[in-house]
Each structure stands twice: as structure tokens, then as C-alpha cells.
Amino acid sequence: MSKIIGIDLGTTNSAIAVMEGGSAKIIPTAEGRNTFPSIVEPIKNLVGDVAKRQMVLNSENTIFSVKRLMGQKFSGKQAQKTKEIAPFEIAAGKDGSAIIKLGGKEYTPQEISAKILQKAKADAEAYLGTTVTDAVITVPAYFDDSQRQATKQAGEIAGLNVQRIVNEPTAAALAYGLDKGKNETVVVYDLGGGTFDVSILELGDGVFEVKSTNGDTFLGGDDFDHKIIEYIVSEFKKENGVDLAQDKQALQRIKDAAEKAKIELSSATETEVNQPFITQRDGNPLHLTMKITRAKLEELVDDLIQKTIEPCKKALADAKIEKSAIGEVILVGGMTRMPKVQQVVKEFFGKEPNKSVNPDEAVALGAAIQGGVISGDVKDVLLLDVTPLTLGIETMGAVMTPLIERNTTVPSSKSQVFSTASDNQPQVEIHILQGERPMASDNKTLGSFILDGIPAAPRGIPQIEVTFDIDANGILNVSAKDKATGKEQKITIKNATNLSDEEVERMKQEAEKYAEDDKKKKELVDKKNEADTLIIQTRKVLKDSGDKFDSAAKEEIEKSLNELEEEIKKPETTTESVDAKLKVATELVQKHAEALYKAAGEKDKAEEPKAEEGKAEEAKTDTKTAEEGEVVN
């Protein structure tokens, strides 16, 4: 079954999304953007950015804001108002509905919207690599039956089975994940490029009911841009006496700069508009350099923001809901990124608005989620859990060695080979831990078991394969297998992912708090392990080499090893003191070993000095593996 895509068919911009791997994702357009302008040139069949770029040249054939005409009568207020601002010709079609006339042809708003949907379909197909036949399309909550019907027809013309028409605020609420369990009242505040909508939703048992909706169909981000442009032009005129509004080229540069400034002032409190050589006066170039503060911007657009309050009041009154009964306020539309807008919303509703989802993408994402629900994608895939904390085992020196890292999506499994810590060790204990701290004892014990019957062998030789396997229900299976004998032991731990949120938070906080201490402890253990390995290896070499070392040298080395051993055992020992003794011993061993090779080389060059070298190498590499992971006994 093919995927159902979600389409936010907007007045100024449209966006596409799809469910993938259990979550909704925006599909980038062929141009590499997350949204595209809802602009169509039907004669040359141009849609989106390309249509927008030729708009000035071909204004009477370029259609924008066609959504305003969907399912409208030509004689209706909305169609007449659109006619006033549209450079293309709007006329009455059969049965009096509004149509567009251009190039001697008539186009219904459905046909034009279909072009936008066709682009959405094509871009989705390119992204997914398969054909797309089904879609969920969003419409404003106030759309009546004929408007919804028109939208559905547009989908059919574009070759899409419209599985459902979803209200934009409902889609946004879905994208914000508000469908899970709670029963509450949700306000959706949507300030987009060209329209403002506010909706009150009642959410109960996963069903959304639109209680009321209000707005201003001619208020949006473009109006904000105009205010900034006006300000820049008037300031420049005051300073230089030149009216940039008369210069189309300069005006275009100011328009770009104004939009950039508006965006920058959402994160910075001050920005600089720099447009050198903007114009000339008496043959001398004039430069536009101007600082705009966030406070100034807020002052300029304050009346626009205040204009959104009245519809909010009306929506609340229509829904017969008190502000105190509102459970959640969510923000949709690019303009809601502006801190002042967020502040005004917060002050009016008395509640911090939720802004966790990208406001330009929320509606399309919600439509995709609705598509996922219809195709059955969502129900099962969303249940995939992640491990809240790291899972691992205790290794030499009481260190926690992680196997499955925190936030791994389950089901997941991982194996790692460990070895023994001492010679002829007959068994290993697998101590299973959960937590973020480097020392075993600071983490939570989930269980432990013993794998015995390991054949006698020097330390580091046996290969014990430890496997962690966690299934989708959070059940953890840990097994340990001796690769030599094939002997295996295992344990099953239920609810390895099942921790309360508080528990996870506490453990994470502790890990942060003790990070420095833990690091020191771990360093000491590592150093001790390193020293331990040197002691064992050197003693072995001394024993194996027989009388090759003279007794004085042997004694000297043995003494330094004993001192090192004592140092490790001291309870008050530190990384530095172990390191000092370790260095002395290492140097001594190296010195004598060198002398030994030299002597051997001089005595008899044929006496395989290479074999001896090989041994020394081996000892070195052993040190490394021992440091990393050996199961404690």
C-alpha cells in the first residue's frame, strides 16, 4: 500500500509531509525548500518559486491566493474583495461561482489549486521514490461544505484520492501531539503570510471538535514587512532628502533587507540594515545604514499584533469558554516566531504558548499524521520505545561498560567479547547495570548471573561473548557464551525500559552532578588496571626467561613491581602516585630488557632475537585489551 501524504494547501505557501519510520517528516520541494509559494501560472504550467519569479513580468497570468476563491460565488463578498487586489481577471462562471479568466481561457479555482497539488504530488514522488495516489488535505476550520467540496475536487483533478479533508487547527494540534489521552481545550493561534486564524478546539478521547473559529483573512506577515519598509524609507528620506519609494530598484533591495531584519530580530535584539550605494544625490553615492532594534520593530507593528486580539476574544465568546479553562495554546504560522507576538498571546490567554513544533510546518505534519492514522501506520509504529538509560555490565575495576546506549530505539541487540581478569579464572560474573555513571556501584543493578566452567587459561585468553537483546516490549535478554566450550548462561529482565520519568530524570541529573568525581575515579581504576597488567606480564617474562636476566637486575625489577603492587592496594592511593611508581617500574623493565636483547644479539646473532621482540610486543598489546574490558571474577 502506498503512502498517504499530508498537504497543507495554504493561501500564500503550501507544504507537504509524510509519515516515515513512525514520525511525520516534511518533504523538501524540488527546489530544496520546506514550503513553496501557492502561486500558479497555468499557461506555461509554472508553480511555486518559478511562478513567483515571473509574476511582475506576467502579472495578469499569474494567480496567487486562489484559496480565497475556492467554492465562492462571484457575487460573494470574499470574491469581490479578492477581485479588488488581484491583477488577474475574476469572473462569474456557470452557476455563478467565481472563476479566473486568462489567455482567453477559463479556469476554476479547483483547477488552479490542482496545479499546486500536482507539484506537491510530484515532489513527494521524487522524494519517496514511489508513486503517490492518496492524500490528506487541510482546510481552514471555517470552510463550509462547498469550499471543502471544491478542495476535494482539486485533489481529484490532480490525480489524488483525497482520503480526508482535515481542519488546519486540528492538524496543528495533531502535530503538537495533543491527541494522546488528555481531554482539554486547545487554542490554535495561526498567523501566517496572508491570513490570521484563531480556533478553539475541544479534545476528548482522541476526537477534536472545533468549538469556534475567528480571524482576519487579510492580515499576515506581508503587512509586517510593509511596516518595516515604510519605516526605512521614511528614515532615509529624513536623513538624506531622497525618496527611495520612487526607485523600484532601491525598493526591491529594501524589501529583501526588511524581511531579513524581521527574521533576525526574532533572535537578536538589534540588527543593522546595510545597503551600500542604494542611490545617488548630485552624483554622489548614498548608502543606507540603519540600526533597527527589536523595540522599534515592536512599536512599528504593535497595531497589527493588537488586531489579532479582537478575533481571539470573539472566538472565546463564541465557544463560551473562560480563559482559565484553556489547557494549551499552540502557535502556527511563521509570524508566531516573533517574540512580541508570543508575548501578546501569553498575556491575553494567561498561558505560556506551546512552540515546540516548527510553526511553518505544523499543519502539513499534522495532515501526514492523519494520513498515517488512516493507513494504520501510526497506531503500531508509534509504540516504538527508546531505552531511557544506558545498559551495560560491570568490568574489571568495578567499571560500568555500556552495551546499549541511552536513547537507542528498541528492539535492538548488541554483542561484545570480554575476557577474564586473572589466570585460570574458572568463572565470570555478568553484573547487568543501568545508568549513566562510569563506576558500576553508582548505577542500578538489574540482575546478575555466573558463567562457569571456563577452561584454565591465562588471563585475557578466554573469549566470553556477552549479548544484550532488548525487544519492543522492553524485555532485556542478556546471555554470556564461552566461545571455546560453547557453554552459555542467560537471564531475562522484564521492564528494562520501564522507568518513571522522575527516576530517569534523577539518574541523569546525578550523572551530570558527579561527572567530575566519576571521571577521577575511572581514571584511577584505569591506571590501576594498567599497573596490574604490567606486574603480571613482567613477572611472567621474568619467570619464562630463566637465567637470562642477571639476579641483580631481577631483584631490582621485582622490588619496583612490589612497590607498585603495594601502592595499588593502598586505600588512599591516587592516580598520580600509581602513575609515578608505574613509570619507574616501566622504565626499569625497558632498560633491562634492552640490555638483555643487546647481550643476546652480541653473543649469538642467530639466536632468534626476533622471537624475543615479538614477545615484548605481545605484552604491550595485551596491556591495551586488558584496559578495555575484562569481566570481573
Add this chain to the structure above:
Amino acid sequence: MVKKTQPSKTEIEKILARAEEHETNYKRVLADYQNQERRFKEMQGQFVKYANATLLEKILLNIDSLEMAQSHIKDAGLDIVIKQFIETLKTEGLQLIESDGKLFDPKTMDCIEVVSGEKDKVIETLTKGYLLNEKVLRPAKVKVGNGVIARSESDAAISQSN
């Protein structure tokens, strides 16, 4: 005799339906994964090619300013500096969109103003456009002719050919 308990027909149907549902879900997830892998491979190539896009877009604004300064002060040295600058960016995959005198193409150009001149031809480039590894990084901002080749400017502004 031990009585055999047979699951009822509806129970079997239920179980079969569940099995089928699980298989579909499994296939779906596997397909998602494989698609994701394919896309990831594609994206790795894209990522290297277009990683610089945002930075280049910002630098282009500075080059625009330099060029504007140059058109005013006409300094031979500055000319070399600008050329050097562009040459460096060319090695990173940047390419100028030829626009002056060309036929207007909305794929690579953005029409800012319609002026008198040959129809649909670019009369003047206001800001140069650039491609980055064959993709449009920034369309050229241009003035396009309306088909009226008039002696006087005011005539041209009023009449619109169609």
C-alpha cells in the same frame, strides 16, 4: 481420553488477521528503512556539494557590495580583488548565471521590473544570480523588456504589450 480443545473459527480468523497485520507493518517498516538508507546515501553526496550554500549566500551579499562600490569608484586594483574573489568561489562550485541580454527564464531569474525593450529579454541585471553545483543558489534579479522599443521612457512605462 483427553478432550482436544479446538480454537473456534473466529479465533483463528482473528489470529490470522493479526498475523497479516503484523506482516504488513513489518514490510512497511522495512521499506521505510530501505528508502531511508537510499536517501541517506544520496544525501551524503548532496551534503558535501551543498554544505557551503548558506555561507556562500552570505558572502555573495558582500561581493554585491564590492561590485557596487567598483561600479562607482572604478579602481583597477579593486577589479582584480573582485575577480580573485569570484575565482576562489568558482573552485567551490559557484557559477555565474548569464542573464544580460538573454531570454528571461524564471528557473534562474527573478523579474523585478518590466521596462521598455525587446520582449521577454533581460534588459538589465540588478543583482547577479549564481548556481552552486548546477543548482540555483540565488536567482538573478533582472529587468525584463515589455516589447515596446520606445524612444521616450515615459511612453514605454505606460504601454504594455500583450
